[in-house]
Every structure is written in structure tokens, then in C-alpha cells.
Amino acid sequence: MSPALRVIVYPPDAQGGRLGRALGPQDLFEFLRRAGLDPDDVNLDDPLLIEWRGGGPAVWTPDASG
Template sequence: MAPDRVIIVYPPDEMGARRVRVDGIILGRARDLRDLTEYLRRAGLEGLDDLDVIRSPLIEWRGGGPEVWRPA
């Protein structure tokens, strides 16, 4: 992933989806890690798998890390 990207994954909403923002643009609501990986791929972050996403220091996880997909 390019180091200049700002990636924020917000807390789960009432349906369990997490809003995804890259460089200030909301890409959509991911329901799971697979959705998030696809949104990042569409944003030009090619060649990622779920493990790359989980370990990435570029992602700011709000409201829990990659293991949280349901509202608290």
C-alpha cells in the first residue's frame, strides 16, 4: 500500500457494517473483511489479501480492530 494513503475504518453501525474512508472519500460500508479488501482494491490498493489488510499499519481502526464487525 502506498504510505501516503489515509485509510479509516469506522465502528460498526446498527447493521454491523463499517464505513470505509480512503483519502477523505467514503468508499462504502463493509460488512466483513472481504468487503473491506475489495473496497481497498477498487481504490487502487492492488494485490492485498485479508491478512495484508489486518496487519496494515496504514489503517486506522475505530471502534475495534479487524475482528469487530457487529455493533457492541
């Protein structure tokens, strides 16, 4: 069953934050929990739930080329 919710996580900003002020996966899990998802059921690699832009779940620093 695919989730009704789709999360788009944009590239890190100049301070390394994503999705508002998520500075790492734990912050992202907290945002998702507040949105009504059970963090224990969330797989950050699930493309049906999360669309990563500017790098995947391991990228939490700004792009130095930019």
C-alpha cells in the same frame, strides 16, 4: 516505505457495517482494491495504512451497549 493513503475504519453501524457497507474483511479488501491498492499487499493490522476505531479488524458487529 509507508503508503500515501491512510484509511480510517469507523465503528460498525447498527446493522454491523463498516466503511459504507463493508460487512467483513472481504468487503473492505474490495473497497481498498477499488481505491487502487493490491489486496495481496494489504495487512489489515498495519497501523500505517489503517486506523481502526471501535475495534480492530475482527470486529464486525455493532456495540450492544449503545
